[in-house]
Amino acid sequence: METVSKALSHGGVQGVYRHDAETTACPMTFAVFVPPQAKDGPVPVLWYLSGLTCTHANVMDKGEYRQAAARHGVIVVAPDTSPRGEGIPDEAGNWQFGSGAGFYLDATEAPYSANYRMWSYVTEELPALIAKNFPADMSRQGIVGHSMGGHGALTIALTYPDRFKSCSAFAPIAQPSTAGWSKPAFEKYLGADTAAWRAHDATALIEDGHRFPELLVDQGTADSFLDDGLRPWLLEEACKKAGIALTLNMREGYDHSYFFISSFMDDHIAWAAARLK
Amino acid sequence: METVSKALSHGGVQGVYRHDAETTACPMTFAVFVPPQAKDGPVPVLWYLSGLTCTHANVMDKGEYRQAAARHGVIVVAPDTSPRGEGIPDEAGNWQFGSGAGFYLDATEAPYSANYRMWSYVTEELPALIAKNFPADMSRQGIVGHSMGGHGALTIALTYPDRFKSCSAFAPIAQPSTAGWSKPAFEKYLGADTAAWRAHDATALIEDGHRFPELLVDQGTADSFLDDGLRPWLLEEACKKAGIALTLNMREGYDHSYFFISSFMDDHIAWAAARLK
Known part of the structure; x- marks a missing residue:
């Protein structure tokens, strides 16, 4: 693991790191904020998964998470959203597939299956790296994400409810297997058999019996992707049927x-901090 | 004035606007955050002047000012740092002069004097535009800046102490007329006669009798520009001699x-808010 940059911020350290990832078979860059409390021993870890087109840098630059993370004493990890670089199959100009659009799943279809393994990267390889290199208490993990990353946070928490003590999302893609901007990607990554897609669709996971105790979702009413892409009411309906406590805040006038x-x-x-204490 | 973008944020509105500026003879882009309190009537205005290489966008994206501005009910205006575009004289590749490096002065030397008039732009033309188009109480203005923008904030406040009720700076260039990264720009913008430079140098202005009641400066000790470019001790010395109350916080380990x-x-x-009440 190589340190790309490190800066003191809000009393903690915001770092950017790079490593040669086995799962994605390419170098991967990620951001980690370590709060000041880590000087006194391991602290909880909050995973932030980003949306389409983002790298680790978008939330690091614009997310305004450091002040609160420093106050609550939480490490924040922001992975990239896909493998990248020469030799990685991609569709130039398509922002909903390939680079920046890994959808937090392991592709099973050629030629994507060799690199597009963001599920394994985010749930296995990167956690092991974080546990080894940072003052992280891996028994206390939370996960949050935005849009495609909200989909990632929900599906990962529903799959590993014992690993995560909190899960929340900003404007998540509630049902990616049927949304216009994600369905073509699912087909190319996972193949035409939609049965395999259900493991990467929050509402389908809930229908199939997966549970998480409580979820928080914030969604802007002026979000241009609300009706076609995000559809939080599908998550609301699934949670209601399953008895999952969903707090869905519709935020008047906010965008994506x-x-x-x-x-x-x-x-x-x-x-997250309240559930990671 | 044209609206480039508008988004709800922290209960207020973050907008980006563009207009054909007379002073700089080119289109200029700027950012304005209007806090929720403006619904009930005009609110104070805080000017944020950015540093070398920046546009209006850097602080808008990374400055994390909206939460506090919304709490205190302050408009934040972030101008660009220079004229830009085709036909504007520039030195490609020189980040310390030309585009992104207007130094908040009115150039008197050809060919720069036609466009590089950031002093007039920031102290006259843009304030008039803000007063006309936003719910701004222009009798309550404060100014803050970073690096080259800290220099701008200090020199403008020292020149117009009656207009501004507060002035502060992050890592300001305390004495640009003698610093390696600003001296060549002063020479090209203002000519070889250094007497004319004193109106755009905070320590020289103070030596020449200009006063401002109180100043706040934060400066990182790990700032790589500290010793050669910024030198807050020169400002400290000038303020001490002049009886200006300077709060200089040296922040251990912070960068630029x-x-x-x-x-x-x-x-x-x-x-700023405490002084704009």
Whole structure:
């Protein structure tokens, strides 16, 4: 693991790191904020999964999470959203597939299956690296994400409910297997058999019996992806049927951007911190 | 004035606007955050002047000012740092002169004097535009800046002490007329006669009798520009001799980046708000 940059911020250290990842068979870059409390021993870890087109840097620059993370004493890890680089199969110009659009799943279809393994990367390889190199208490992990990363946070928490003590999302893709901007990617990554897609669809996972005790979702009403891509009411319906306590905050006039995310970041850090204590 | 973008954030509106500026003879872009309190009537205005290489966007994306500005009810205006575009004289590859490096002065030397008039732009044209188009109480203005923008904030406040009720800076260039990274720009913008430079140098202005009641400066000790470019001790010495109350916070381990600025942004917004009440 190589340190790309490190800067003191809000009393903690915001770092950017790079390593040669086995799962994605390419170098991967990620950001880690370590709060000041880590000087006194391991602290909880909050995973932040980003949306389409993002790298580790978007939330690091615009997410405004450090003040609250420093206050609550939480490490924040922000992975990239896909493998990248020369030799990685991609569709130039398609922002909903390939680079920046890994959808937090392991592709099974050629030629994507060799690199697009973001599920294994985010749930196995990167956690092991974090546990080894940072003052992280891996028995206390939370997960949060935005849009495609909200989908990632929900599906990962529903799959590993014992590993995560908190899960929340900003404007998550509630049902990616049927949404126009994610369905073509699912087909190319996972093949035409939609049965395999259900493991990477929050509402399908809930229908199939997966559970997580409580979920927090914030969603802007002026989000241009609300009706076609995000559809939080599908998650609401699934949670209602399954008895999952979902707090869904519809935020009047907010859009899909980091201007929205940063406005409610404190709430999500506090939500996680309360469950990671 | 044209609206480039608008987004709800922290209960207020973060907008980006563009207009054809007379002073700089080119289109200029700027960012304005209007806090929720403006619904009930005009609110104070805090000017944020950015550093070398920045546009309006850097602090808008990374400055983390909206939460505090919304709490205190302050408009934040972030201008660009220079004229830009085709036909504007520039030195490609020189980040310390030309585009992104207007130094908040009116150039008197050809070919720069036609466009590089950031002093007039920031102290006259843009304030008039803000007064006309936003719910701004122009009788309550504060100014803050970073690096080259800290220089701008200090020199403008020292020149117009009656207009501004607060002035603070992050890592300001304390004495640009003698610093290696600003002296060549002063020569090209203002000519070889250094007497004319004193109006754009905070320590020289103070030596020449200009006063401002109180100043707040935060400076990182790990800032790579500290010894050669910034030298806050020159400002400290000038303030001491002149009886200006300077609060100089040397921040252990902090660098020159927005990771530093955002860490202390709340303090600077609170400093301004207390004086703008």
